[in-house]
Amino acid sequence: MSTVKIVEAPEGIGGQGFFATSLDSVVGLARKNSIWPLPFATSCCGIEFMSTMSSHYDLARFGSERLSFTPRQADLLMVMGTIAKKMGPVLRQVYEQMAEPKWVIAVGACASSGGIFDTYSVLQGIDRIIPVDVYVPGCPPRPEQIIEGVMRIQDLIGKESLRRRNSEDYKKLLEEYMVK
Numbered sequence: 584m585s586t587v588k589i590v591e592a593p594e595g596i597g598g599q600g601f602f603a604t605s606l607d608s609v610v611g612l613a614r615k616n617s618i619w620p621l622p623f624a625t626s627c628c629g630i631e632f633m634s635t636m637s638s639h640y641d642l643a644r645f646g647s648e649r650l651s652f653t654p655r656q657a658d659l660l661m662v663m664g665t666i667a668k669k670m671g672p673v674l675r676q677v678y679e680q681m682a683e684p685k686w687v688i689a690v691g692a693c694a695s696s697g698g699i700f701d702t703y704s705v706l707q708g709i710d711r712i713i714p715v716d717v718y719v720p721g722c723p724p725r726p727e728q729i730i731e732g733v734m735r736i737q738d739l740i741g742k743e744s745l746r747r748r749n750s751e752d753y754k755k756l757l758e759e760y761m762v763k
């Protein structure tokens with residue numbers, strides 16, 4: 584019999600025929616293994632993401648094969664590529680149209696900090712306009728790094744309390760970004 588565990592059980596108390604854990608853990612387990620990403624790809628990092636989705640790297644192994652091209656059916660915004668300042672309001676609108684709970688990854692140097700494009704026209708990091716949960720370094724990051732970023736998001740989601748989205752800290756964060 585295989586000893587490989589596809590999904591780790593959350594912390595809890597188990598015995599013959601029963602397992603008890605918290606609601607936060609169960610919901611976190613379900614959410615983290617069924618992330619629906621929205622790829623917001625504007626340039627070369629998007630090509631690395633295509634590779635991440637293809638058979639060799641196969642993001643489907645993490646339950647994230649169902650990409651969403653409408654923000655209303657996505658919970659992970661993956662921003663990949665150079666974001667021109669003119670594109671900023673579009674990215675912001677996409678973020679605002681996503682329902683809670685939602686998470687954001689900045690993939691690559693451009694999305695994280697503007698990268699090599701230290702110019703008047705390029706946004707010097709998407710965290711100037713939307714909150715970011717995980718930054719993936721690299722120009723471009725390899726698919727392994729993008730997968731690592733998704734796994735870090737999974738860690739966050741798995742540990743997130745159901746109450747976090749109603750917390751004062753979260754409201755303050757949204758206020759800082761002037762998100763309605």
Ligand code: SF4
Pocket residue numbers: 626627628629663664665691692693694698699721722723724
């Ligand atoms: S980080 Fe590098 S590879 Fe990615 S979009 Fe920018 S220039 Fe292209």
